[in-house]
Amino acid sequence: MRLIRSHRFAALLLSLLAVMTPAALADARPGLKAGMFNPAYMAPDFSLPGSGGSDVTLAHYRGKIVLLTFGFTNCAAVCPTTLATLAQARHGLGKAADAVQVVYVTVDPARDSAARMREYLAAFDPTFVGATGSESALASVRQKYGVTAVKHGSGRDYVMAHTSSIFLIDRAGKLRALMPFGHDAADFVHDIRLLAQ
Amino acid sequence: MRAGLGKFLQSVADNKWHWLAALVLFAVIGGFGWAALAPIKVASHDQLFTIPHGTWARRMAGEKIEILPHTIRLTLGLNDVLLLKNADAVPHVFGPTLIMPGQSFSLPFAQASTYSFMCTAHANGQLNVIVDPAPAPGPERLRWRLAELTDTVWGLTRAEWHSHRGAS
Numbered sequence: 001m002r003l004i005r006s007h008r009f010a011a012l013l014l015s016l017l018a019v020m021t022p023a024a025l026a027d028a029r030p031g032l033k034a035g036m037f038n039p040a041y042m043a044p045d046f047s048l049p050g051s052g053g054s055d056v057t058l059a060h061y062r063g064k065i066v067l068l069t070f071g072f073t074n075c076a077a078v079c080p081t082t083l084a085t086l087a088q089a090r091h092g093l094g095k096a097a098d099a100v101q102v103v104y105v106t107v108d109p110a111r112d113s114a115a116r117m118r119e120y121l122a123a124f125d126p127t128f129v130g131a132t133g134s135e136s137a138l139a140s141v142r143q144k145y146g147v148t149a150v151k152h153g154s155g156r157d158y159v160m161a162h163t164s165s166i167f168l169i170d171r172a173g174k175l176r177a178l179m180p181f182g183h184d185a186a187d188f189v190h191d192i193r194l195l196a197q
Numbered sequence: 198m199r200a201g202l203g204k205f206l207q208s209v210a211d212n213k214w215h216w217l218a219a220l221v222l223f224a225v226i227g228g229f230g231w232a233a234l235a236p237i238k239v240a241s242h243d244q245l246f247t248i249p250h251g252t253w254a255r256r257m258a259g260e261k262i263e264i265l266p267h268t269i270r271l272t273l274g275l276n277d278v279l280l281l282k283n284a285d286a287v288p289h290v291f292g293p294t295l296i297m298p299g300q301s302f303s304l305p306f307a308q309a310s311t312y313s314f315m316c317t318a319h320a321n322g323q324l325n326v327i328v329d330p331a332p333a334p335g336p337e338r339l340r341w342r343l344a345e346l347t348d349t350v351w352g353l354t355r356a357e358w359h360s361h362r363g364a365s
Contacts, residue, residue, distance in 0.1 A: 031305070032305075033305070033307070034304075035279075035293070035294070035302055035303060035304030035305070036302070036303050037296075037300055037301075037302055038300065038301050038302075038303065039299075039300060041297055041300070144295075145295060146288075146290045146294050146295025146296075146317075148315045148317055148322070150322075161315070162315075163293075163315050164315075165293055165294070165314075178293065178294050178302070178304075180293060180304070180312065180314065182312070
């Protein structure tokens with residue numbers, strides 16, 4: 001009798017645990033990996049001398065997804081990582097990469113000439129476009145995007161502390177999202193595919 | 198068949214206190230098991246910060262207003278989306294970005310880590326977001342649920358106390 005009771009007890013306990021032990025399914029929330037703006041407004045446009053010889057405007061790339069980022073070619077860590085990630089993302093997109101344009105706006109016009117930017121960007125991806133200009137014109141663009149750039153040090157080896165996020169602008173020219181620094185290429189591929197839909 | 202059922206019911210009646218004790222024990226074990234193992238579901242993952250209307254005007258008047266703390270602590274699976282809303286009439290640099298009037302910006306976090314953003318809204322120019330891992334199944338999740346329960350009970354008790362005090 002005691003054996004039967006203990007079996008009943010065990011069976012009941014097991015069935016309780018079976019009901020209460022969850023299949024811990026991951027919470028699959030849809031959406032971008034980047035931070036999203038709601039509502040999305042038109043990305044502030046600009047016209048700056050480009051690394052390709054002609055002026056760079058966002059309007060020129062309407063119909064493409066623009067990945068806009070700010071930096072300087074003497075940047076030791078953040079910019080090389082960002083640009084390498086974006087190049088990898090374009091590679092990962094395959095044919096769809098034709099509809100993606102990376103625009104890299106300098107925060108250090110004193111050192112970043114159009115020629116210097118062309119040479120620097122070509123090492124990552126020859127399709128990347130750089131934009132430079134006067135200090136005041138670049139400061140105006142930064143202000144429109146809430147980007148900060150602060151000079152540290154003096155002489156030839158100064159560095160620029162700058163906003164490291166990447167702005168995602170859709171085909172219609174709307175600023176849809178902002179990807180903080182540190183995301184990998186797969187996240188960009190994911191978001192670009194979503195924005196392209 | 199009828200005799201068998203009658204025998205079973207009789208045995209239940211004979212041992213009803215044992216059964217009651219066993220059921221209470223099962224309920225307690227089941228409750229703790231559920232609390233320790235069941236996935237945590239929350240209605241919203243958003244951790245909201247709002248710039249109230251009139252913030253810019255108050256700042257212009259010399260008032261010091263801190264909306265975002267220097268360090269924000271989030272937990273994966275619970276409040277892992279930083280939601281920033283600008284309810285003011287002018288654009289604001291808020292955390293990692295510029296947010297237009299009436300616009301919101303929601304930034305999801307998928308990895309536990311410490312994130313630093315340049316933020317001109319802060320005196321030191323930086324906003325830190327610390328994202329903690331989700332409470333793991335087992336003692337950690339159990340502790341989290343007990344803490345939540347305690348907070349809820351404590352909150353209700355305080356609300357009750359305040360309403361009584363207000364009434365008297």
